[in-house]
Structures are given as C-alpha cells and as structure tokens.
Amino acid sequence: MVNELITKLLEPANLAKTAVKIEFKKRNTIIGIFVKSPDYDDLKSKNFWRIVSETHIPEWKKTNDNKLSKIFSGSEFTRLTVAKEK
Secondary structure (H helix, E strand, O other): OOHHHHHHHHOOOOOOOOOEEEEEOOOOOEEEEEOOOOOHHHHHHOOEEEEEEHHHHHHHHHHOOHHHEEEEEHHHEEEEEEOOOO
8 A cells, every 4th residue: 555545544633543454465454553753754755654553552542652563564554444443
C-alpha cells in the first residue's frame, strides 16, 4: 500500500487515537494504533510506520513510550480498516 493511501486514512482524525485493523501480504493481521513519534515524517517518507499493537495500547496511552511500538513497512499492508470497539 502506498503511503498516500495510508496517510489519507490516518491524518488527522485517526492518528494515535483509533485502533486500525492492518492486514498484511505475508503475516497475520494485527490491530493497533499508528503513533506519531519524533521520526514520524522521516519514516512516513520511506513508507514505514510506527504501530503500537493492541496488547500494548493501554500502557502506551499512559506513558507514550515509543519502545512499545514496532516499525512496519507500508508496502506489506494489503488493507486498513478502522477496528470495531470491543
């Protein structure tokens, strides 16, 4: 997926606020939130995205610790949808 399509979904309403279901070409689907870190613009220009997975979201919301996130390549995404609330 190209970064323009990803950006269109995320900015400004969903970035670091709404959980997104991320489907990949070669790995299992995850639910997470895209976070804006100091390296956000640099990563975005290269189609890489910092994502906090569903299991770490509550802790991330308390601490905003970017060590809880992982970097994923946007070229591996096949589909992004807003995750349903549990």
